[in-house]
Amino acid sequence: MDHKREVRVRIAPSPTGDPHVGLAYITLFNYVFAKKYQGKLILRIEDTDRQRFSPSSQTKIIEALNWLGLDWDEGPDKGGPYGPYVQSARFDIYKKYADQLVADGKAYPCFCTPERLEKMRAAQKDQHEHGGYDRHCRGLSPEEVAKEKAKGSLFVIRMMTPTQGMVSFRDEIRGQIDIAATQIDDQVLLKSDGFPTYHLANVVDDHLMAITHVIRAEEWISSTPKHVLLYEAFGWEKPQFIHMPILRNADRSKISKRKNPVSLNYYRRKGVLPQAMLNFLGLMGWSFSATCETFSLTEMIEKFTWNDIHLGGPVFDVTKLGRINFHYLQKMGEDAFVKHMRNEVFSDSYLKKIHPLVIDRMDLFEDFVDRFSFFFNGALKLDLAELLPKGINPVDFISFIEKLCLRVDMLELWKKDAIETELKALLTELGWKAKDFYMPIRLMTTGRKDSPPLVETLEALGKEIVRFRLFDALSQVKTDLAIS
RNA sequence: GUCCCCAUCGUCUAGCCCGGCCCAGGACAUCGCCUUUUCACGGCGACGACGGGGGUUCGAAUCCCCCUGGGGACGCCA
Numbered sequence: 001m002d003h004k005r006e007v008r009v010r011i012a013p014s015p016t017g018d019p020h021v022g023l024a025y026i027t028l029f030n031y032v033f034a035k036k037y038q039g040k041l042i043l044r045i046e047d048t049d050r051q052r053f054s055p056s057s058q059t060k061i062i063e064a065l066n067w068l069g070l071d072w073d074e075g076p077d078k079g080g081p082y083g084p085y086v087q088s089a090r091f092d093i094y095k096k097y098a099d100q101l102v103a104d105g106k107a108y109p110c111f112c113t114p115e116r117l118e119k120m121r122a123a124q125k126d127q128h129e130h131g132g133y134d135r136h137c138r139g140l141s142p143e144e145v146a147k148e149k150a151k152g153s154l155f156v157i158r159m160m161t162p163t164q165g166m167v168s169f170r171d172e173i174r175g176q177i178d179i180a181a182t183q184i185d186d187q188v189l190l191k192s193d194g195f196p197t198y199h200l201a202n203v204v205d206d207h208l209m210a211i212t213h214v215i216r217a218e219e220w221i222s223s224t225p226k227h228v229l230l231y232e233a234f235g236w237e238k239p240q241f242i243h244m245p246i247l248r249n250a251d252r253s254k255i256s257k258r259k260n261p262v263s264l265n266y267y268r269r270k271g272v273l274p275q276a277m278l279n280f281l282g283l284m285g286w287s288f289s290a291t292c293e294t295f296s297l298t299e300m301i302e303k304f305t306w307n308d309i310h311l312g313g314p315v316f317d318v319t320k321l322g323r324i325n326f327h328y329l330q331k332m333g334e335d336a337f338v339k340h341m342r343n344e345v346f347s348d349s350y351l352k353k354i355h356p357l358v359i360d361r362m363d364l365f366e367d368f369v370d371r372f373s374f375f376f377n378g379a380l381k382l383d384l385a386e387l388l389p390k391g392i393n394p395v396d397f398i399s400f401i402e403k404l405c406l407r408v409d410m411l412e413l414w415k416k417d418a419i420e421t422e423l424k425a426l427l428t429e430l431g432w433k434a435k436d437f438y439m440p441i442r443l444m445t446t447g448r449k450d451s452p453p454l455v456e457t458l459e460a461l462g463k464e465i466v467r468f469r470l471f472d473a474l475s476q477v478k479t480d481l482a483i484s
Numbered sequence: 485g486u487c488c489c490c491a492u493c494g495u496c497u498a499g500c501c502c503g504g505c506c507c508a509g510g511a512c513a514u515c516g517c518c519u520u521u522u523c524a525c526g527g528c529g530a531c532g533a534c535g536g537g538g539g540u541u542c543g544a545a546u547c548c549c550c551c552u553g554g555g556g557a558c559g560c561c562a
Contacts, residue, residue, distance in 0.1 A: 014562050049561055114560070121559090130486035131558045156560050174489070183487050183558080191560040198562050222488055222557035245490080245555095252554060283496060283511090290498040291510050310497070313555065317495050320512045330525090 007039025009213050011072070012202065014046045015057030017412075018263035018464070019064035021316065022217065022247055022255060025281045029244055030215045031070045032282075035301045042209055043075030045086040046202070048195045054412050058086075064264040068274045069297070074209075082209040087201050094196035097204050097234070098157045098189050106233045107189055109155045110137035111148045132185030133158065157190035159199075159230065167225035172213075172242045173306045179225045187226050199223065203230040206239055215242045218313070219254065242306065245285045247316040255316050257409065261471075266464035267321075270378050271345065276325040284314040294327050345376065353460045357452035371450075375461065379472055380447035384480045387443055387473070389436035394481050397440070400430060401474045404441065408470060414463040420455045444473035 009030045013023050034041040043062075047053050062077055074080025084090055101107035110133075117133070124131050138160065140148075148155065162181040170176050189200040196204070206214060221243050231238045249259040256262070267277060278297055282288070286309055288295045295303075332340070358372050374380060388397055407422050427437045442454050445466050451457050458466050 012562085016562080046562065052561070110560095112560095117559085124558095125485080128485035132486095154560090171489095177488070179488065185558080188560050193560075195560090197560070202562090217556095218489065219556055220562095243489085248555080250495090254556070280496090285496095287497055287510095289510090293496085293511055307501080311490055312492095312497095313490070314497090315495060317512085320496060323512055326525095 005210075005212050007034055007037040007213060008042065008209070008211050009034050009039060009215055010042040010044050010206065010209065010211050012044045012046045012205075012216075013061050014049060014052075015054055015061060016049065016052040017054060017057060018265060019057075019061045021262050021264060021267070021281070023061070024064070024068055024070075024264055024277065025247060025284060026215065026217060026244060027065060027068075027070050028278055028281050029286075031072075032297070032301050032304050033213065033215060033306075036304050039212075040073040041071075042080070042082070042211070043072040043077075043085060044205060044209070045076055046198065047086060047088045048191075048198065048201055050193060050195060056412070060265070064268075067264070067268060068278060070278075087196070087205065090201075090205070091194065093208070094190065094200055094204055095194065098196070098200060101159070101189070101233055102157060104233070105160070107157050107159050108138055108140070108186075109145055109149075110158045110186075110188075111140075111153050111155045112136055113154075130183065132183075133187075135186050138186060154192040156188045156192050158186040159189050159226070159233070161186050161226070161229055167228055169224055169228050169238070169241060171221070171224075172240050173309050174243065174311065177221065177224070179222070184225050184229070199226050199230065203227050203234075203236075207231070207234070207236045211239050213242060214239045215244065218243045218246045244309070245311055245313045247284060248313045250315055250317065252313065252315065260316060261464070261468050263464050263467075265462075266468060267318075268344075269462060269464050272321065272325055273328045273340075276321065276328045279328075280318075280321045280324050283320075284316070285310050285312075294324060350375075350460075357456055357460060361452060374446045374448065374451070377447075378465070378468070380444075380469060382443065382447065382473055382476055384476060387440055387477065389440060392432070392436055394477075398474070398477060398481070400426075400432075400437075400440075401444070401470065401477065403429075405467070405470050405474060408463065408467050411463070414459065416455055416459045419458050423455065445469050 011023070011027045011030050013019075031041055033039070043065075045058055045061075047058075058076070062075075065072075072078065074082060074085060076083075076085040079085075087094075098107060102109070112133075116136075120134055120136075121131065137158070161184045165181045166178050167181055167184060168176060168178045187199050188197050190196055205211075224241055224243075228238060247255040249255055251259070253259070261267070264277075268274075275296065278300075279294060282295065282300050283293060286304075287293075288300065288303060329337075354372070354375050358368065358375075362368055362371065388394060392400075403426060407426055411418060411422055423437075423441070427434065430437065438454055439449065442451050443449065445454075445458060445461065
């Protein structure tokens with residue numbers, strides 16, 4: 001590989017939710033590669049989707065990556081010579097480059113409504129065509145464009161892609177990839193709200209930030225030709241592309257929160273050590289040696305080569321993670337152990353959070369561990385027989401848990417009031433008796449009938465663990481029902 | 485449906501690029517035995533894979549082709 005230029009790589013998370021293990025995975029390989037060649041790692045926040053944007057997400061992402069000990073050289077929190085590092089703050093830049101493409105005849109305004117596009121896609125599906133925009137607005141005359149604009153019609157800017165030929169690029173670990181131009185449609189570059197799409201923002205920023213290697217997940221392979229076309233339209237030098245395999249669920253589909261806990265905070269809360277997490281992730285698609293599976297970040301950097309990447313999509317099966325964590329636990333030593341227990345497990349902030357919930361429910365401190373262990377546990381043992389309220393039929397009950405899970409997932413702000421509102425809304429929707437509704441939730445999340453007030457307890461437990469326990473309960477109930 | 489990527493034990497993988505040392509090595513999980521006043525830890529062992537078919541070759545897990553299987557993409561999401 002050519003490393004004449006300083007290696008500059010980036011991670012580009014979008015702040016749309018909880019920090020994801022997939023992000024940690026891709027960050028790890030970017031980090032290792034950057035360190036290996038004394039390069040720079042850049043953190044860039046891709047917040048161009050205003051619908052899904054979540055204000056707290058950026059902080060959570062930074063905290064999670066800090067926890068893992070993966071540090072970057074430039075980013076929104078650190079600054080750097082190529083800032084700003086948040087795409088919403090670069091709004092005007094994208095507009096400028098989009099306009100330039102339009103002026104050069106390499107992009108054009110499109111006035112198609114979402115409704116028309118939806119119809120078009122439906123028709124394509126019926127006729128089993130390959131899909132993609134039908135270039136309806138590509139041939140619009142300047143007069144027609146002016147007329148539409150005068151009417152105040154909303155429009156997007158689309159890239160003008162070739163209709164024939166081949167677009168090729170080289171993936172550093174997969175070799176040459178050729179995609180027929182007919183497979184590439186006229187991608188939207190600038191949305192009607194003026195924000196860029198990933199494709200535009202990503203290419204523009206990677207170029208302006210002098211990124212040399214784009215290391216991202218496999219799911220991007222089919223959009224890479226669009227990016228290649230953009231680099232060519234601008235006359236810019238392309239970075240090298242490396243597409244890592246994607247992490248999988250047990251059924252081998254792309255890892256998803258429906259089928260796997262994917263929040264890094266969940267694993268942190270569970271008591272996974274950051275070194276163990278990195279070590280485990282390093283084993284996904286890469287191997288240290290034929291016989292040794294535990295290694296430090298430094299050792300990984302020393303031995304790392306792209307040549308050793310195994311392209312089969314690894315199943316994110318945490319069974320082994322436990323064992324690896326055990327290994328790091330053994331090496332911890334007395335002081336580190338005490339420190340970890342104090343700072344992570346029994347942290348001041350967590351104890352303060354649960355203090356009002358437990359203090360009037362214990363006579364002696366000896367009651368604490370016995371009655372409130374669920375504040376520190378992971379999975380709970382559920383008595384399935386007592387879970388189902390009398391008079392509720394099992395099918396409805398399952399559907400209730402599913403709806404509950406969904407609401408928990410969607411809940412961005414994990415605060416008492418928000419949780420309460422959410423629960424009440426679901427209760428109203430179901431029309432159940434309050435007791436039939438709250439007791440199962442209490443049992444599923446705390447494992448006992450006599451917990452402190454439910455909503456406050458849920459808030460203290462945190463979204464990750466509540467979510468996990470509900471999904472766990474759901475699968476247990478489903479299995480139980482399938483058997484009987 | 486169209487295109488693209490991928491393919492070794494249940495799971496993570498070594499070996500593949502540069503064919504013979506591989507009737508395929510390690511780890512996790514599972515099971516058994518040993519150690520042990522318990523449980524763990526530890527030690528030893530068992531189970532367990534080259535998806536199928538064609539080539540090329542003296543010889544293929546390794547190279548080529550086809551099939552099959554899995555995955556991804558086809559959004560004014562990233």
